[in-house]
Amino acid sequence: MRFSQALALMASFTKVLLVSAQTNVCQPKDRTFSTEQTPAGSHQPYNIFQNPTSSLSSSKFYISIVNLTPHRIKLENTASYQMDTFEFGDIPQGRARQNRIKYRNGWATSDDAGEAYYRLDGTDKKFVLRIKGTGSRVDQRSVTLDLSGMNLGQRVYRFPGGETTVALVITGSNKYGFHASIKHDYGGWMRMIYNTIKDRPIRHLIMTGTHDAGMSKITDKINSIGNSFNTQNQGINIYDQARAGSRWFDLRIASIHSNNDASRNNGFWILHVNDENADLAIGNSGESLDEVISEINKFTRENPGEVIFFSIRYLVGRYEFPDRGPITWNLQIWNDFLSKLRAINNRCLNLDLSTGLQNRPASWFMERNENKGCVILLLDGQNLKGDVPKESFADGVYSTSRMQVRDHWSNMGNVDAMAPNQVQKWREVTRGGGSDFNQLYIAQWLVTPDALASTAFGLQAFAIQQTNPSLYWAGVSGMDPERYPNVLLVDYIGVQQKDQTGWDSLSAEMYWFAIGMNLYTASENCGVSSQKSPLLRRSEEAFKIEGRDDAWNGIIFANGTTFNNPPPTFHPGRIEVLRNGTVFANGTVLETSIPNPWW
Incomplete structure (x- = not known):
């Protein structure tokens, strides 16, 4: 290689490094945090809290989703059967939303159920929230957080009391990889994100x-x-x-x-x-x-x-x-x-x-x-x-x-x-x-x-x-x-x-x-x-070091029992048939039963 060619190659390489360094600098124009406000939520009322009978028989519940990603979490649809309230919505970047559920007439039977279908904007990642009731008591009502569409598994929770909240926290990005509060990870979380927090x-x-x-x-x-x-x-x-x-x-x-x-x-x-x-x-x-x-x-x-x-x-x-x-x-x-x-x-x-x-x-x-x-x-x-x-x-x-x-x-x-x-x-x-x-x-x-x-x-x-x-x-x-x-x-x-x-x-x-x-x-x-935010610039090599992407699609049940390798078709609470009377997010009501298109 001639000396002039070597100089040109070195100059080109230096330019690439400078451009790379500049693109990794935090700039206000790259900010994704949303200023959009979500609807105000509700604390558990004190009169419900202090009355075990009222708490046990309450028909109102909430699911809070926390979006700590640069992607808007978009509601695609909901389907609910025998619910008075089934209000879900988008979660902007950096925000949280408390979604509302109320079983019809305060009662729940084995038929009462609902599903909320979400996707992360700009990605192929999806997840489903499944709400199920098998009776009128709080301990007979549960939610399945099904993140198998993100390779993050599933978790079944019972509500801790009447008019209380179950929460789901999602972080990461399409570049970095996603994580969610389905289960704990390695105990050393500071070491896991060392490159982000070290300075x-x-x-x-x-x-x-x-x-x-x-x-x-x-x-x-x-x-x-x-x-x-x-x-x-x-x-x-x-x-x-x-x-x-x-x-x-x-x-x-x-x-x-x-x-x-x-x-x-x-x-x-x-x-x-x-x-x-x-x-x-x-x-x-x-x-x-x-x-x-x-x-x-x-x-x-x-x-x-x-x-x-x-x-x-x-x-x-x-x-x-x-x-x-x-x-x-x-x-x-x-x-x-x-x-x-x-x-x-x-x-x-x-x-x-x-x-x-x-x-x-x-x-x-x-x-x-x-x-x-x-x-x-x-x-x-x-x-x-x-x-x-x-x-x-x-x-x-x-x-x-x-x-x-x-x-x-x-x-x-x-x-x-x-x-x-x-x-x-x-x-x-x-x-x-x-x-x-x-x-x-x-x-x-x-x-x-x-x-x-x-x-x-x-x-x-x-x-x-x-x-x-x-x-x-x-x-x-x-x-x-x-x-x-x-x-x-x-x-x-x-x-x-x-x-x-x-x-x-x-x-x-x-x-x-x-x-x-x-x-x-x-x-x-x-x-x-x-x-620049690691969620916007993380390379695949760095992700493997810092994100520890160990895909897991198991299930954790409400009693803590863990099923690490369930069949791909096993999703607790999944509704196979949408019954006559099912209500969708846009208010459409089914007049005849149909197979669940999201099955």
């Missing part, structure tokens, strides 16, 4: 958090009146919470002391009490600190490269009968506590604190400990007195003040008040650009019922029937690429049906919501992401 400061990420994370059981280490109804906040332990997507753990730790001898420390336990400094502390204990450490070590061993935040409060002692006020920690108790924390693997030791930790990029944490990631211990030491330290840099223990945080707790007893309050507050801050919010924002998406209500109905019921379902329409409606919380603290992460806490029974909406918000919503903000 973003922590204050630009979106993470799931678990409120009172260690209260996944009641252990009665203090003799108080707290029970599983009014004091337990989670249904699964720390290990499973992390697998379900949580990266911010709200932990309240206390030492428990003998009634007769304050010097006898019976270990460190997670507590949830009304006031850790009150003369009489009302509440109970959950997991031991030893259990928490063992569980997070198991998770990080299986999922290297994640960033885990332990936000630790209380740090006082309480007597077994907690009626004599708190016991202030001395150096011996502090040293015993620090000795326990040293058993946590992959702590981040001696971090550079010249800037707030919220300003450090995700990769700064993920690549530490030989790419094993980071467990960051943040202590609220307001109860530590005298010469007791509040930090230990050599042990990876830092004051909460090292990360500038705004934590908003609504302190409201019902979701109707809490949801708009949370949305209003996080929309007051902006991400990216000259007015970028320079702190980490924590939204507490939970209600705070009084002692009577929490004891009568249970914190679990509030979470799975009211607050968590409302996130997927009310919360999403208040988020856009410039306005979103960094941490969404929730109760009972993953629990969709009361007391069904086995891993296979858990729902995966929070897991995929966190992934989708980082992949799609935040990536549409050029002040957050200098590169």
